[in-house]
Amino acid sequence: MEPRILLVAAATGTQSGATIKALVASSTPGVSIRALVRSKASEKAQALVGVELVEGSFDDSQSLKNALVGVDSAFLVTTPFGEGQSPEAEIRQGKAFIDAAKGAGVKHLVFTSVEGAERKTGIPHADGKHEIEQHLFASGMRYTVVRPVIFMDLFPLSVGAELAINLWTLEVFLRGRKLQMVASEDIGWSFLSASFGWFCAQALLNPADYGGRQIPLAGDALTMAEVRATYAKVTGQTPWNLYLLPGFLVKWLPIPPLFLKTLTVSIFYMWYGSTAGYEADVEARRAEHPAMMTFETWLSRKIKAA
Structure with a gap:
């Protein structure tokens, strides 16, 4: 088998870290993994196992060219959040990486987007990823786009006021x-259960099977009543029920609960409430990867690992 180099960008991040772990665990003959990090000396970079570390930045074109030399397939994740970041910065960085990958002769690029990005939601970070997707499609490279829905990890583990407010807001x-x-991949048990990392690793390892695919990724779908029942079953405590008029939501926006910490997330929930929302095929994803976690499995394991 001809040797292949797979590059994972933003390697110290949650999504990239899960992808690296799944790649290392596959022990695929002839495959070596290159991790793009800002600093090799960082604690997170040093914690990466089984990879070649290379330094680089999305805003440094030469560092991207150096990192991509000889790479067969690459994984790209971008974000508008964090210090110095914005939707505009994310778009610029995503396009720069795609251009550098194409220039380096990369054959296949896996991009993690967000479900709904293909439908132009009006949500800043989703529309930014839509623009990056379009740039990737126009590049002529073989691609795989993975579009996860909201991560279960946004739900608090304890049954209390925070959970009650968030459940009411969602309702x-x-x-x-x-x-x-x-389920996100930033978890304390076997990463083989981390569906996101599994799908991205499979796409990188099997470009012939995953090339050209756009994969909406969801592991469960529940009403808030079902979420309450799950908390009660797993924790033995029934979440509080808030009986407030919807107009009270305005009161919480200046001091928002977990799901409304940013204007972007607020816009997302307004979009979800006024449209069909996410449109992932949960059963299809489960058929492809039976180890995908349900919300009950995620909550049980997360609480045990805490």
């Missing part, structure tokens, strides 16, 4: 409809 927007969710 206001969803009006009894189901919320699609997927």
Whole structure:
């Protein structure tokens, strides 16, 4: 088998870290993994196992060219959040990486987007990823786009005021409809259960099978009543029920609960409440990867690991 180099960008991040772990665990003959990091000396970079560390930045074109030399397939994740970041910065960085990958002769690029980005939601970070997706499609490179829905990790583990407020907020927007969710990879048990990392690793390792695919990724879909029942089953405590008029939501926006910490997330929930919301095929993803976690499995394991 001809040797292949797989590059994972932003390697110290949650999504990239899960992808690296899944790649290392696969022990695929002839495959070596290159991790793009800002600093090799950082604690997070040093914690990466089984990879070649290379330094680089999305804003440094020469460092990207150096990192991509000889790479067969690459994984790209971008974010508008964090110090110095914005939707505009994310778009610029995503396009720069795609251009550098194409220039280096990379054959296949896996990009992690967000479910709904293909439908132009009006949500800043989703529309930014839509623009990056379009740049990737126009590049002519073989691609795989993975579009996760909201991460289960946004739910608090304890049954208390924070959970009650968040469940009420979601109920206001969803009006009894189901919320699609997927387990994130920043978890304390076997990363083989981390569905996101599994799908991205499979795409990198099997470009012939995953090339050209756009994969909406969800592991469960529950109403808030079902979420309450799950908390009660797993923790033995029934979440509080808040009986407030929807107008009280305005009161919470200046001091928002977990799901409304940013204007972007607020816009997301307004979009979800006024449209069909996420449109991932949960059963199809489970058929492809039976180890995908349900919300109950995620909550049980997360609490045990805490």
